[in-house]
Amino acid sequence: MSILIYAESAEGKFKKVAFELASYAKKVAESLGTTVTAVTVNTANVSDLSKYGVDKVLKVNNDKLSGFTAKAYADVIKQAAQKEGAKLVLLSSTTDSLYLAPLVAVSLEAGYASNVVGLPVSTSPFQVKRNAFSNKAFNITEITTDVKVLGLAKNSYGVFESASSLTEEDFNPTIGDNDFGVKVQSVDKTSGKVTIADAEVVVSGGRGLKGPENWGMLEELASVLGAATACSKPVSDLGWRPHSEHVGQTGKPVATNLYIAVGISGAIQHIAGINSSKVKVVINSDADAPFFKVADYGVVGDAFDIVPKLTQKLKEFKANNS
Amino acid sequence: MKILVCISHVPDTTSKINFTNGDSEFDTNGVQFVINPNDEFGLTRAIWFQEQQGANVTVVNVGGPDTEPTLRKALAIGANEAIRVNANPTDGFFVAKQLAEVIKNGGYDLVIAGKESLDYNGGMVPGMLAGILGYNFVNSCTELKVEGTSATASREIDGGKETVATSLPLIIGGQKGLVEEKDLRIPNMRGIMTARTKALTVLEPVAANNNTKAVKFEKPAPKSAVKLVSADNLDELINLLHNEAKVI
Numbered sequence: 001m002s003i004l005i006y007a008e009s010a011e012g013k014f015k016k017v018a019f020e021l022a023s024y025a026k027k028v029a030e031s032l033g034t035t036v037t038a039v040t041v042n043t044a045n046v047s048d049l050s051k052y053g054v055d056k057v058l059k060v061n062n063d064k065l066s067g068f069t070a071k072a073y074a075d076v077i078k079q080a081a082q083k084e085g086a087k088l089v090l091l092s093s094t095t096d097s098l099y100l101a102p103l104v105a106v107s108l109e110a111g112y113a114s115n116v117v118g119l120p121v122s123t124s125p126f127q128v129k130r131n132a133f134s135n136k137a138f139n140i141t142e143i144t145t146d147v148k149v150l151g152l153a154k155n156s157y158g159v160f161e162s163a164s165s166l167t168e169e170d171f172n173p174t175i176g177d178n179d180f181g182v183k184v185q186s187v188d189k190t191s192g193k194v195t196i197a198d199a200e201v202v203v204s205g206g207r208g209l210k211g212p213e214n215w216g217m218l219e220e221l222a223s224v225l226g227a228a229t230a231c232s233k234p235v236s237d238l239g240w241r242p243h244s245e246h247v248g249q250t251g252k253p254v255a256t257n258l259y260i261a262v263g264i265s266g267a268i269q270h271i272a273g274i275n276s277s278k279v280k281v282v283i284n285s286d287a288d289a290p291f292f293k294v295a296d297y298g299v300v301g302d303a304f305d306i307v308p309k310l311t312q313k314l315k316e317f318k319a320n321n322s
Numbered sequence: 323m324k325i326l327v328c329i330s331h332v333p334d335t336t337s338k339i340n341f342t343n344g345d346s347e348f349d350t351n352g353v354q355f356v357i358n359p360n361d362e363f364g365l366t367r368a369i370w371f372q373e374q375q376g377a378n379v380t381v382v383n384v385g386g387p388d389t390e391p392t393l394r395k396a397l398a399i400g401a402n403e404a405i406r407v408n409a410n411p412t413d414g415f416f417v418a419k420q421l422a423e424v425i426k427n428g429g430y431d432l433v434i435a436g437k438e439s440l441d442y443n444g445g446m447v448p449g450m451l452a453g454i455l456g457y458n459f460v461n462s463c464t465e466l467k468v469e470g471t472s473a474t475a476s477r478e479i480d481g482g483k484e485t486v487a488t489s490l491p492l493i494i495g496g497q498k499g500l501v502e503e504k505d506l507r508i509p510n511m512r513g514i515m516t517a518r519t520k521a522l523t524v525l526e527p528v529a530a531n532n533n534t535k536a537v538k539f540e541k542p543a544p545k546s547a548v549k550l551v552s553a554d555n556l557d558e559l560i561n562l563l564h565n566e567a568k569v570i
Contacts, residue, residue, distance in 0.1 A: 011396050061532075068484075070459065093418075099461040102447075102450045103452060106415075111533030112414065112444075112533070114443070115443055115533060129540075133333075133440075134335075134337040135350075138340050139442065139536055139539050141535070141537065142534065143531060143533065145531075151445075154557075182459065184485070186485055187485075188483050189482030190482055191481070195481030195482075197481060208324075217565070237503060246498075250498045258570065268336055279569045295548045296551050297548065297567075299552075299559060300553065303553050313556050
């Protein structure tokens with residue numbers, strides 16, 4: 001038996017979450033005295049996985065899998081798990097992996113725990129800690145099946161290097177036509193921009209910015225930090241910013257290293273969506289805004305004065321520290 | 323078209339989250355329960371199909387008698403009938419098995435469930451339903467159209483959206499976008515009155531495994547107070563982010 005991870009890639013390059021997942025799997029494998037196998041789909045160069053403790057890669061190359069099809073991908077992961085006799089199958093928490101995991105779990109008759117935030121609390125019985133109640137609590141879940149599927153919450157473990165010698169093996173799972181009942185027609189993706197899902201830093205604006213015309217200064221701040229931009233629900237409801245930027249309970253979840261909220265009061269629904277971020281900074285003219293209760297650092301004052309100054313100072317800081 | 327909307331009965335967003343019985347159970351004391359927001363978007367889209375395309379909408383919940391007011395609310399919003407599977411929803415797979423039984427027996431063409439509930443945040447029931455039944459499945463669905471037995475849907479992807487073509491029978495993991503927030507409906511008096519006379523069928527559960535169990539709950543450690551930095555001293559903020567938080 002080994003641990004199987006699905007190492008996700010985009011345009012032939014591994015996503016950072018794949019390395020986080022590998023780091024996590026390596027640590028669990030050490031405690032169980034086993035090895036880590038990764039399954040990859042249409043990724044030509046897999047050597048980077050050897051930096052994070054992966055022992056073996058099952059490389060799947062198949063033109064049928066050039067677009068993401070959940071059933072077919074789930075089928076690939078299931079067959080890889082069976083081939084390896086994996087008792088533990090690990091996925092990340094990207095939208096694609098969240099889509100796959102329950103399908104994989106059912107096909108392997110495995111119990112599934114999502115939103116896992118740390119190493120297993122115990123391996124026998126097998127218990128993990130996970131986020132629940134929209135990040136307002138943790139839940140210790142026990143998985144009672146022989147095969148187990150875990151979804152690791154983004155940015156909850158970290159990336160740790162651990163060199164290994166990697167064996168590569170071509171793997172050709174059987175993919176049936178009935179795996180393709182959902183066909184991709186078009187993909188509409190903003191290119192060349194840091195997405196909220198991939199960003200290490202997110203700069204977010206609320207109604208305090210008064211209008212869409214004032215987003216330029218946030219974009220400048222984001223660009224200095226290599227950050228993605230986001231917004232609160234009222235801002236997307238007013239149509240100032242696209243829905244894809246809405247973060248919060250009913251929008252996108254954010255689990256970045258640094259979240260900077262400008263002119264966002266901090267409604268409970270907003271906080272629920274961003275609370276997994278490690279460090280939170282708030283800039284708001286209202287010292288009583290609820291966001292100050294959950295933030296790590298705060299500046300009380302006029303965003304229109306503070307943001308351009310902060311951008312300028314960060315530029316200087318980056319120039320001196322690069 | 324027969325539509326089944328799966329409804330989770332969850333604490334209102336603003337509820338205080340506490341646990342009882344040695345931190346093994348959620349403390350429902352003083353908590354207001356609502357239709358899970360992701361399910362409410364799906365329900366409203368289903369009602370749109372009912373009004374525009376003559377669909378019949380059933381709502382279903384796996385839970386105890388205390389969840390019936392939530393189902394009645396869904397009926398007041400416009401669902402034609404309701405089903406409650408009389409069981410404690412202890413595990414995602416167990417719940418999916420109960421719902422799969424309802425779907426098989428009811429012959430539903432379209433099943434809409436929220437992509438996740440806001441209490442346990444498992445995010446697994448719609449996918450497991452698709453796995454158990456072998457139906458087509460679109461998760462994180464933000465747009466849905468049905469013509470005959472063909473369907474077009476959009477789903478959220480990291481950094482954008484993807485449009486897919488598929489066919490019924492279909493399982494949807496829904497979210498905001500299926501309808502907009504402003505289109506969500508508050509039950510009116512007439513809806514509430516007619517909801518009282520609509521059928522709410524109680525079914526006993528079928529035998530199914532629990533693959534997981536919630537052992538215990540914990541609350542996050544209390545946060546230390548915010549460090550305030552003067553607007554005239556932003557160098558200090560950069561210093562803290564660099565040297566203390568180490569995030570820049």
